[in-house]
Amino acid sequence: MSIGALTHPPSSRRFLLIAHSALLIALVLGMEQLAPMFRALFPDQDPAMYQRESFLNLTLAHLALVLLSSLISVSVGVAAGLFVTRPAGREFEPLVSTLAAIGQTFPPAAVLAIVVPIAGFGFVPTLVALVLYGLLPVVQNTVAGLGTVPSQTLEAARGNGMSTWQILWHIELPLAMRVIIAGVRVSVIINIGTATIGSTVGATTLGTPIIAGLVGNNLPYVIQGAILVGLLAIVTDLAFERLERRFSFGEEGNAA
Amino acid sequence: MxxxxxxxxxxxxxxxxxxxxxxxxxxxxxxxxxxxxxxxxxxxxxxxxxxxxxxxxxxxxxxxxxxxxxxxxxxxxxxxxxxxxxxxxxxxxxxxxxxxxxxxxxxxxxxxxxxxxxxxxxxxxxxxxxxxxxxxxxxxxxxxxxxxxxxxxxxxxxxxxxxxxxxxxxxxxxxxxxxxxxxxxxxxxxxxxxxxxxxxxxxxxxxxxxxxxxxxxxxxxxxxxxxxxxxxxxxxxxxxxxxxxxxxRRVEEYSRAAQRTRNNALASASITWQVDADDRPMALLGGRLGEPDTARTVVTPEWTATPDMSMKEALSRMVWFRVTALPVLDSEGRLLGEVTMSGVMGHRP
Incomplete structure (x- = not known):
């Protein structure tokens, strides 16, 4: 989905972001206007329009789930990444990396199967699955990003009288930010897609029409849910790309 | 400290x-x-x-x-x-x-x-x-x-x-x-x-x-x-x-006063600098080994010296341009003095 974004110059990438955002908002608010089209395309399906809940509510619930899970993943992931790159936590690096990797190798469906008996149906088990699933890219990129800061830069910072906290805040984090944001980007994009699975255990997401469509053999439902999830992922990806470019010191992005 | x-x-x-x-x-x-x-x-x-x-x-x-x-x-x-x-x-x-x-x-x-x-x-x-x-x-x-x-x-x-x-x-x-x-x-x-x-x-x-x-x-x-x-x-x-x-060693420690003339006439010293109205050296009269004291060499920037130049660089320029003296110039290009082979040998004026 980001092939266009890679080959187009920044100005047209900005246009892509605006165009996709506009399309997303239009579809979220006005999917019902397309009812005649779906009826024409799928004459045998009745109803051809998902109407049990508004798409606006589904999208907001989806976003809330992704936002909250990403917030937790990023806080925990960055904190863990910071901890294992400090002198005090260095020996825990392999352990934390392994734990984060296990979190991602576990299929989200399996996590749901384990968490549902403990936490019940709906929002909570989905949140747990998404948090575990989104952790690895954040931890990995935090460690990698902090590792790209040249040791001479750190020595210069120390030699000029910065304290450990000042070095972390003014030097290490800004310089690692681009790579960290790239990790957050991957994590959020994965979660936007994975959140749909939450609907199998009763969470309200854009996956709800998809699951309903799959169960009831209703293709229009699947399309209506999937197109919104897809657009949401594209818009988020393009937005993160712009954010990342702000932190590209010493490369094309920030030079101008 | x-x-x-x-x-x-x-x-x-x-x-x-x-x-x-x-x-x-x-x-x-x-x-x-x-x-x-x-x-x-x-x-x-x-x-x-x-x-x-x-x-x-x-x-x-x-x-x-x-x-x-x-x-x-x-x-x-x-x-x-x-x-x-x-x-x-x-x-x-x-x-x-x-x-x-x-x-x-x-x-x-x-x-x-x-x-x-x-x-x-x-x-x-x-x-x-x-x-x-x-x-x-x-x-x-x-x-x-x-x-x-x-x-x-x-x-x-x-x-x-x-x-x-x-x-x-x-x-x-x-x-x-x-x-x-x-x-x-x-x-x-x-x-x-x-x-x-x-x-x-x-x-x-x-x-x-x-x-x-x-x-x-x-x-x-x-x-x-x-x-x-x-x-x-x-x-x-x-x-x-x-x-x-x-x-x-720096040139200013070993440079000495220069003999000047405004025209082509040879002065009493064996090395004389012909200068223009602004005291910028135009030519060196004499000062070349194996040539008569009347030899006239036009000064080019490549074989001039500045006060903070090292004596090693001064010697290098003398050897390369085959002159026994370099004019020492201030930042405006005016003649401050000259540095010669005896300066290179460590003779202070």
Whole structure:
């Protein structure tokens, strides 16, 4: 989905972001206007329009789930990444990396199967699955990003009288930010897609029409849910790309 | 200004710095030099406590460095390393302002100080103020690094092979500039290098280290004429000793008054400079070996000298252009005096 974004110059990438955002908002608010089209395309399906809940509510619930899970993943992931790159936590690096990797190798469906008996149906088990699933890219990129800061830069910072906290805040984090944001980007994009699975255990997401469509053999439902999830992922990806470019010191992005 | 007393650093059983004692006086330019692994860099970093010492004492301005919190100590001591030490996400002005900001100077004073330093290092052109480090040339980046070290006006400046990563031409220019800044500011500088020519060129005192021990601590000329032992002799290099001595001497110390004439007529001296109305030399009359004293050689910029040029460079120009005298010019191109072969031989007027 980001092939266009890679080959187009920044100005047209900005246009892509605006165009996709506009399309997303239009579809979220006005999917019902397309009812005649779906009826024409799928004459045998009745109803051809998902109407049990508004798409606006589904999208907001989806976003809330992704936002909250990403917030937790990023806080925990960055904190863990910071901890294992400090002198005090260095020996825990392999352990934390392994734990984060296990979190991602576990299929989200399996996590749901384990968490549902403990936490019940709906929002909570989905949140747990998404948090575990989104952790690895954040931890990995935090460690990698902090590792790209040249040791001479750190020595210069120390030699000029910065304290450990000042070095972390003014030097290490800004310089690692681009790579960290790239990790957050991957994590959020994965979660936007994975959140749909939450609907199998009763969470309200854009996956709800998809699951309903799959169960009831209703293709229009699947399309209506999937197109919104897809657009949401594209818009988020393009937005993160712009954010990342702000932190590209010493490369094309920030030079101008 | 700086006093090392029996300074020692051990890693396990190995003593990388072994009982070094030396004193660097106020305004002195002390160069620590020696082969790789001799402990010169470690010694430097123990002065601002980037490395903790295992034994002995370091006094800066009379205070034991361990009595101050390390951050406060380091803000009082300038520190410059290779250009990669600039913060890549900060503009030139922000980089220079690092220590003043840590010391919470008011913004107006910081801006003033940054402009002052940009001017001192001749960086006040091309909007360099707002550029990022990757947009600078190697020489410019290095100047910014030294400017940053001087920003809070510290009495002491520590430099760890600051010119190690630049090409020879730029390195030359930076050395000339650092000498000038040292003369202008009177800072006490401790400078680490492995390049003997650089040491001889910059230092007012050289500390030669080997295997963690101080072998000789002396003025550069003494090091050349009175080496303490064979190691010193080997390290300086037995070849080109005369040239090395010349590289320490500056033209202004050995130049003498010049004979001038306004026309082609030969004056009484064997070397006479024909000058124009502004006292700029146009031609040399005489002064060429194997040619009559009437020979007229047109002066070109390639074989002129300036007061702060080294005698080695002056000799090189004499040999190359086959003249026995060079005109010494001021910045306007006016004739200040002349430097001749007898000056090269060490004869002071």
């Amino acid at each position: 700086i006093e090392l007393q029996g300074l020692t650093k051990c890693y396990g059983d190995t003593r990388v710095v072994d009982d070094i004692s030396l004193t660097v006086e106020q305004g002195e330019f002390c160069v620590l030099i020696g082969p790789s692994g001799c402990g010169k860099s470690t010694t430097l970093k123990m002065i601002n406590r980037l490395i903790a010492h295992s034994g002995g004492k370091v006094l800066v301005g009379g205070d034991d460095v361990t009595t101050l919190p390390p951050e406060r100590l380091r803000r009082r001591i300038g520190y410059a390393i290779q250009s990669i030490g600039l913060f890549p996400h900060w503009r030139v002005a922000d980089n220079i302002a690092t220590v003043p900001r840590l010391l919470k100077w008011p913004a107006s004073r910081i801006a003033e100080r940054v402009d002052e330093l940009l001017a001192l290092f001749q960086l006040d052109t091309d909007g360099l103020h707002d550029k990022y480090p990757h947009q600078l040339s190697g020489g410019q980046a290095q100047r910014v690094g030294v400017a940053r070290a001087l920003a809070a006006d510290p009495d002491v400046l520590l430099m760890d092979e600051p010119f190690g990563a630049v090409d020879p031409l730029t390195r030359d220019a930076l050395q000339v500039e650092l000498s000038r800044v040292h003369r202008q500011t009177g800072k006490t500088i401790v400078f680490v290098t492995h390049d003997m020519d650089e040491a001889l060129r910059l230092a007012s005192r050289v500390a030669l280290l080997n295997g963690g021990q101080l072998v000789q601590y002396d003025r550069p000329a003494e090091l050349l004429v009175a080496p303490a032992n064979d190691f010193v002799r080997d390290f300086i290099g037995r070849a080109d000793l005369g040239l090395k001595l010349l590289s320490r």
